[in-house]
Amino acid sequence: MEGKKVSLLQIFAVFAKIGAFTIGGGYAMIPIIQREMSRRGWISDDELPDIVALSQSAPGVMAVNISIFAGYRLRGVAGSIAATLGSVTPSFVIILALAMFFSAFRDNPWVERAFKGIRPVVISLIAVPMINMARKACTSWWKWLIAAASLLLVAFLNVSPIYILLCVIVLGFSVTYFNQKWKR
Amino acid sequence: METLTLLLQLAWTFFLVGAFTFGGGYAMLSLLQTQVVVAHEWISESAFTDIVAVSQMTPGPIGINAATYVGYSVLHEATGLQWMGVLGSGVATLALMLPSFFIVLAIVKFYTKFKDSSLFDGTMGWLRPAVAGLIGAAAVILVVRVAWAGCVPSFSLVRENFADWKSWCLLGAAFVASYWGKVNPILVIVAGAVLGLLLY
Structure with a gap:
């Protein structure tokens, strides 16, 4: 990173490459980012875990967060814009092409039959990461309670997830804060 | 507007x-x-x-x-x-x-x-x-x-996602493959598409 300035176009191109080869979400992106960054000496291997951890805990799409973070390290705000646009562009182009294709072929009997098979499968593919996440995050009975309550409120009482998240943030923050105060 | x-x-x-x-x-x-x-x-x-x-x-x-x-x-x-x-x-x-x-x-x-x-x-x-x-x-x-x-x-079932009983078998199979089998999600979707073409 020292000395020679990395050009914005180069940042865009490298992140476009990363975006194009990431299949299946942000986590699949990490090893690819690592290879690209350390090969160019842009971000060292021991810095990356911190960046990943922060990108995970910040709201938004993780891949975008990583790009903003890494781009900023390279060239400031302009770098973060170049990196983000780069990592998003391949998705954008591919999905647009597919969306146009499917809007024309959605009623095609072959496509319809294939999607009849795909739809139930997708539901399981959403349920599995949920279970894995719950097992890792729910370290006590009341955390299971939070998870169950959020599920029931959203799925059966049509409560907006935004309200639930806001309540949990306020509650979690206050409990942690007062816990720390009393312990002192 | x-x-x-x-x-x-x-x-x-x-x-x-x-x-x-x-x-x-x-x-x-x-x-x-x-x-x-x-x-x-x-x-x-x-x-x-x-x-x-x-x-x-x-x-x-x-x-x-x-x-x-x-x-x-x-x-x-x-x-x-x-x-x-x-x-x-x-x-x-x-x-x-x-x-x-x-x-x-x-x-x-x-x-x-x-x-x-x-x-x-x-x-x-x-x-x-x-x-x-x-x-x-x-x-x-x-x-x-x-x-x-x-x-x-x-309660009403989302019919569009569940055409018939075979849908439930697909859901179960996908769950087993993904949760216990740790099969790549992309492969699971491709398998779903192929089975959809064969079954319907």
Whole structure:
């Protein structure tokens, strides 16, 4: 990173490459980012875990967060814009092409039959990461309670997830804060 | 005029989704679904399920893929014009990323302070179970919908996603393959498509 300035176009191109080869979400992106960054000496291997951890805990799409973070390290705000646009562009182009294709072929009997098979499968593919996440995050009975309550409120009482998240943030923050105060 | 209102609504919706997505693409799906399918009724459950499938299979982060696709679908359905769909997907994707910009750049400034904050860790400890619950809700909403008449709930199966009994077998098989078999999600979707062609 020292000395020679990395050009914005180069940042865009490298992140476009990363975006194009990431299949299946942000986590699949990490090893690819690592290879690209350390090969160019842009971000060292021991810095990356911190960046990943922060990108995970910040709201938004993780891949975008990583790009903003890494781009900023390279060239400031302009770098973060170049990196983000780069990592998003391949998705954008591919999905647009597919969306146009499917809007024309959605009623095609072959496509319809294939999607009849795909739809139930997708539901399981959403349920599995949920279970894995719950097992890792729910370290006590009341955390299971939070998870169950959020599920029931959203799925059966049509409560907006935004309200639930806001309540949990306020509650979690206050409990942690007062816990720390009393312990002192 | 109506189209402009729709675009603004779309932008605001995706801005909110971007600001409240904690924990990756799947967490985003539940937010997106409650906004786009349940609250605004812009697209149907089955169309949403298809979008999730396509987003998982194609390169790029799931969240961005889904936003691009939903943005296209909403504007294309409403106007019937392809270029409006393109505009919609651009607006949705940019609006989704906008909150991240402010938040991540703020974090960069307070990097060290933020890093060892036990207050932050404590709050995240509460947030993560809630996010898991929200993802669960996304899966449940694609299976059953609940309508309330006063205090009496009535449950209805989402027929578009469950054509017949074979759908349940596919769901079960996919769960076993993905949870215990740790089979790659893309492979599971491809298998679903092939079985769909064979069975229906």
